[in-house]
Amino acid sequence: MKKRRCIIGQSGGPTVAINSSLAGVIDGAIASSMYERIYGMRNGIEGLLDLQIVNLSERFTTLDLVERLRKTPAMYLGSCRYKLDTNDTETLSKIFSILENFQIDDFFYIGGNDSMDTILKLSDYGKQIDSPIRFIGIPKTIDNDLVGTDHTPGFGSAAKYIATTMLEVMYDCAIYNKPSITIVEIMGRNAGWLTAAAALAKTEAMEGVDLIYLPELAFDVDQFLNDVDYILQTKKKQVLVAVSEGIKDKKGNYIQDGEISGQVDAFGHISRSGAGKALEKIAANHFQCKVRSVEINVLQRSCMHCASETDLKEAFLIGRSAVGKALEGNNGIMLTYERVPGNSYQVRIGTVDVHESANKERLVPREWINKEGNHVNGTMINYLTPLIQGEVMLEYKGGVPSYLPLM
Amino acid sequence: MKKRRCIIGQSGGPTVAINSSLAGVIDGAIASSMYERIYGMRNGIEGLLDLQIVNLSERFTTLDLVERLRKTPAMYLGSCRYKLDTNDTETLSKIFSILENFQIDDFFYIGGNDSMDTILKLSDYGKQIDSPIRFIGIPKTIDNDLVGTDHTPGFGSAAKYIATTMLEVMYDCAIYNKPSITIVEIMGRNAGWLTAAAALAKTEAMEGVDLIYLPELAFDVDQFLNDVDYILQTKKKQVLVAVSEGIKDKKGNYIQDGEISGQVDAFGHISRSGAGKALEKIAANHFQCKVRSVEINVLQRSCMHCASETDLKEAFLIGRSAVGKALEGNNGIMLTYERVPGNSYQVRIGTVDVHESANKERLVPREWINKEGNHVNGTMINYLTPLIQGEVMLEYKGGVPSYLPLM
CATH class of the missing domain: 3.40.50.450 (Rossmann fold)
Structure with missing residues (x-):
């Protein structure tokens, strides 16, 4: 033959x-x-x-x-x-x-x-x-946005890196006895799967990321400020926020810092960045405490x-x-x-x-996001957890x- | 007793x-x-x-x-x-x-x-x-800037993280057949030790970071553009630059993006950021290729x-x-x-x-930086290498x- x-x-x-x-x-x-x-x-x-x-x-x-x-x-x-x-x-x-x-x-x-x-x-x-x-x-x-597959190769490792890194940032945040807000920007143009993985940074020792904003829901700046305020008032001094690079307001405009870079690749995708930096500025103007933002950037792609x-x-x-x-x-x-x-x-x-x-793009279903739109729920956690094991x-x-x- | x-x-x-x-x-x-x-x-x-x-x-x-x-x-x-x-x-x-x-x-x-x-x-x-x-x-x-000790606890791990991360960013850069410039900003207010650790991202498989700029030497924008240009012209298509957050011009002004935040801590240290972003903009205006910057930020501090x-x-x-x-x-x-x-x-x-x-602050000696002021030399490599082992x-x-x- x-x-x-x-x-x-x-x-x-x-x-x-x-x-x-x-x-x-x-x-x-x-x-x-x-x-x-x-x-x-x-x-x-x-x-x-x-x-x-x-x-x-x-x-x-x-x-x-x-x-x-x-x-x-x-x-x-x-x-x-x-x-x-x-x-x-x-x-x-x-x-x-x-x-x-x-x-x-x-x-x-x-x-x-x-x-x-x-x-x-x-x-x-x-x-x-x-x-x-x-x-x-x-x-x-x-x-993790391909249609027709339960998840995509490469996603589980990026999710594990995000979970591990968010956990370590949480330790970094927790050491001072003063209020602070830390905003971490995670990749995901239209799909919030990787940002959702920040929810896995929860252990017996640490209660986890406080707020998670995915690009699937319209982002409301006032609601964001209320959400942060509520946590500062009722729960804890150090607020940790995970936010997708692709968050948009209800009119569909990206929440971002400075001008749009305007760079478009061969597939028509515009290069974005700055959601975290934009929220840092908004929060710094509103709250009387330390505010910082971290953009994980390409580190989440090649983190073998x-x-x-x-x-x-x-x-x-x-x-x-x-x-x-x-x-x-x-x-x-x-x-x-x-x-x-x-x-x-x-x-x-x-x-x-x-x-x-x-x-086509597979987005996070509304039912996997909590009612308030500022975190994910148990269905998402159960879906994600097996993918980062080992x-x-x-x-x-x-x-x-x-x-x-x-x- | x-x-x-x-x-x-x-x-x-x-x-x-x-x-x-x-x-x-x-x-x-x-x-x-x-x-x-x-x-x-x-x-x-x-x-x-x-x-x-x-x-x-x-x-x-x-x-x-x-x-x-x-x-x-x-x-x-x-x-x-x-x-x-x-x-x-x-x-x-x-x-x-x-x-x-x-x-x-x-x-x-x-x-x-x-x-x-x-x-x-x-x-x-x-x-x-x-x-x-x-x-x-x-x-x-x-x-690693304490006087009187060969090195400081905590430095070796941060250096290992920087070396590993820079190596992985190098893989990220190498995949496209097009010219690109990637600038990575590393912590270090006045001392360049941690930025120097980027030089350890060198293996049999990868020739290492192309340019390293420490805060100990005055930073010259024209020289930077020349250095990048030289590599693009003679060596390789994907240029990887490591830069300390604390680089200053010869007048002592910080090279940074946007206004100074002005936040001063109890010890009088001003919070800085943006050297990487500033160089990204400078390079993007000068070169006709993809330019991006990455700020490793707090990830290098708690990376257990x-x-x-x-x-x-x-x-x-x-x-x-x-x-x-x-x-x-x-x-x-x-x-x-x-x-x-x-x-x-x-x-x-x-x-x-x-x-x-x-x-007091222990700074990197001039003799450990190369003649051109854009990389470190063998003395530095020999000093750093044992600290990241295991x-x-x-x-x-x-x-x-x-x-x-x-x-």
Whole structure:
């Protein structure tokens, strides 16, 4: 039987689990014995168009290397933000001719919303031209906003980092006997999942974050000031607030500091920042106490030193399973996590037609936010808690983690 | 023989090692069998004046609790920023009468520059009034700026966190095939030690941070733009810059974004921030590429999840040794680390007269900075490297570290 060839790409923003999924695809392809060659494209579809294609079969010859890949943050193959245009048949046909030249049978793309758009457009165009190439999407994003999957690879680790960091900020806040307000800004353009993870910073020792504001609900400045005031008056001296970078007022305007940067990426996403700084100024004008804001920024994306073992394991598994799904003949699908109903947390791998997932956003349901709109409730806690379980033992050298070099 | 009584306080900003030193004092006092009671003052000298005094002998009855204390960030006893005034004999004599009421023989204070000022004033006043109470200072600060000690407890862990985080930011930067400039602002009012630790983010896989600017040298905006340009032109596409919060131009003005906050603490320190944001704007106006800034902020102070084992061990040892120094009859001293000359890293505990340390700052020597003033050299690397060695295994519960509750 003729052996197959596959190619793998990574795209979008970094997470700590995307290389785990890459390791899973490599491991699955090797284990299947169905592939004579595994290619990687550097910098996603952009690199493919530039023939930046590498032979991964030659590089990953030992289990040790695959294991180190699994524990390396960001994208081993590099990333891109490149939007395919359905009408640009010149580019589409160029991609297919490159894939045909390399005799590619299966095309794996690991990424978020925008990467699933790439899978959608390539599989649609492939069907149009009767190409036998199978296009398989493997999800990843710290935003957890992909439709059709219980959660996304990379989210659990970012959530664990947020929970751990918020807990430590809480210790930082608690030491002075004076009132203070600390506002922490967390990533999430439209979806509040990662900000919600601040609620996991609750232990027997610490009662947790006081206020959590997600972008799904209109943000009301007066209500915010009332909420903070209520806590200062009735509960405790040091108020800790978690706020999504994407909070908007009821007219849909972002709450932010200074002018809008106006930078728009290839997918039309505007780069935002400053919700935390804006609330810091508002609170400082209103309250007679110390007010500060912290923007966790990119630290929450590549924080392998605080990864969730559950996340990395599942990300490997979903990558491995993608190979089986390709071999079964699927095309134009995204792999998914399905949470098995029951008391103990269990996940099985499923699939969804990429048309049902690409270019959609899964937001936090209103019922998972408390009535007052300033915290999350038990449903959210129960959903999030299993995703951050387990710690990943890293190899250290010279006091810092010994990650694999990126390509 | 009459048993002794001691009291311990913590003061200043949090570190991850200050509870390790507290655990060391408790452990040393118990082990010596010389003490019938160990007291703690809540919120430092401020709490002492309010009679916020707790019996630590009753609380720390098991080794397990002492061990958990060792691995809990920030201040178990709470902190304060309270400046004693030599002329305010009313307050000074009130402190002594409280200490006498509690029959205190030995007074331990764990803190930075300002806390050593407290030890200085109390021991001076005590000598004046012929008090037999012994005042012992135990250093701590992430700034590493105390005079008389090779390094300070808490610095090694903050440095390890900075190195690890910078390494991960480097992975975050490296994924796109486009030029970019990332500026990371690191704490350090006048001393650049912690910013220098960014240089440790260098592995076989990653060539390290490109530019490092310390507050010890006058910052020249044109030189900065030239430095970045040189790297973009000759070396690599993604430039990573570490900059101290305290950089100043040659006239001594802070490089910062927006107006000075003007907030001044009890010790006259002005709260600063925005050097990173200021450089981001300057670079964005000059270069045609993506520019971003990250302020690590308080995350570098309470990051127990990324602590240096060397740091925590030494911090415990210096706390333990403080007890012996008190029992030997010392008064008005600060404990110190002395690095033993030789090829392998070894530290022994010494002491210094607190007059030689309080209200002074140890800055980075010019010879430890490279000739161009935009990085550190091998002497600095050799000095820093041993301090971040070893990882601390924490107990996790529910996915987050199980730290001891603060008092």
